[in-house]
Amino acid sequence: MPHIVIIGNGISGITAARHIRKRSDARITVISGESEHFFSRTALMYVYMGHMRHIDIKPYEDHFWAKNRIELKHAWVQQVDAEKKHVKLQDGKTVDYDKLIIATGSASNKFGWPGQDLPGVQGLYSLQDLEAMELNTKGITRAVIVGGGLIGVEMAEMLHSRNIPVTLLVRETIFWGGVLPNEEAGLIGRHIIENGIVLRMGTEMKEILPCANGRVCAVVTRTGEEIACQFVGLTAGVHPNIAWLKDSTAIKTDKGVLVNEFLETNMPDICAIGDCAQFHEHPDLQRKNIEQVWYTGRMMGETVAKTVTGERTAYRPGHWFNSAKFFDLEYQTYGWVRHELQPGEEGHYWEHTNGKVALHLVWDQKSRVLHGVNSIGLRLRHEVFDRWLEAKATVDHVVAHLEEAAFDPEFYEKMEPLIRMSFKQAKTVTA
Secondary structure, three states: OOEEEEEOOOHHHHHHHHHHHHHOOOEEEEEEOOOOOOOOHHHHHHHHOOOOOHHHHOOOOOHHHHHOOEEEEEOOEEEEEOOOOEEEEOOOOEEEOOEEEEOOOEEEOOOOOOOOOOOOEEOOOOHHHHHHHHHHOOOOOOEEEEOOOHHHHHHHHHHHHOOOOEEEEEOOOOOOOOOOOHHHHHHHHHHHHHOOOEEEEOOOEEEEEEOOOOOEEEEEEOOOOEEEOOEEEEOOOEEEOOHHHOOOOOOOEOOOEEEOOOOEOOOOOEEEOHHHEEEOOOOOOOOOOOOOOHHHHHHHHHHHHHHHOOOOOOOOOOOOEEEEEEOOEEEEEEEOOOOOOOOOEEEEEEEOOOOOOEEEEEEEOOOOEEEEEEEEOOOEOHHHHHHHHHOOOEHHHHHHOHHHHEOOOOOOOOOHHHHHHHHHHHHHHHO
């Protein structure tokens, strides 16, 4: 009976384990030093905010693993010996494998700022980060967060829930400017400010200063401004968690573990999936070679399960989509709405007078085929937009049938007539 070892128990690794078990009687071992049991990483913030307990963010009961014959090993992996086909643990023990899946996720970025390793300075990704944040924010009166991505906003909301004043430093001049068009960026930026966060756009941190007790005391910006604080959140992105592979020289890496379209590394019987995987060339050339998104990790887990159980299968992620939450404002995207229109594209942006609901459509100028949609404060059905994108529906068809995609509850205000009216008026003006 082959032994399949999975390093990492996040969404990628556990999805792989579950689907391998559905397809095979192979022995499966999942190794993780972060936690004994799989948990929902996206729910960590709700534990800190008191909305959930640790036990509530475990999707499966503890007996699930034995019932499905998935062995869990709570340990850190130090090295992979691809020739001997075993992994070496930090305690010196080894685990033999027939096939290996690397699914070790991400780690928070640090950019060599002076003081970045002071007590009270941390990122937010792992269970250990959450535990550190509980200790580091106890009794503090002000926090600074560096980085305007999704994790930065989550951390700001977490601190805000405990009435800790927050200053959020963002290098770009508009919020999430490299991702969102100016209209959406402006709306979300205003919403963050309305929720009591001091949002400092176009501001970079230079260094972090210590107090006499050795803990963080303040941050200094590039302009020399000093902002007092007792906690600094480093949320300027993440990178593949592969530092532990530095002594496993046989496995080729770049920023991540290099894989082909079948999620295979250069070494036989070793695959990599999720945040730590980097494609030599992504199967969809519009997408990045490293995709650190929950749903792509899940899809990679399903795909690699087929390959390691004898049905070699290429990773095909389908149409791009993503979702996020900025405090109580929900954001969804399907297809491609880039931060600025590409050559040959046309777009229409509609925003409700309340400043909390918006829809942005982008399409091909000649064929009028829909390229993508952004929605804020307006829930859309994934399967409907996936179908429209697959069928190359025109923007006119999409606008005429928006009700099919509506997902908001019965008594919510219907936005579709307002969107159609705005779209029709804009079309008349440009005709």
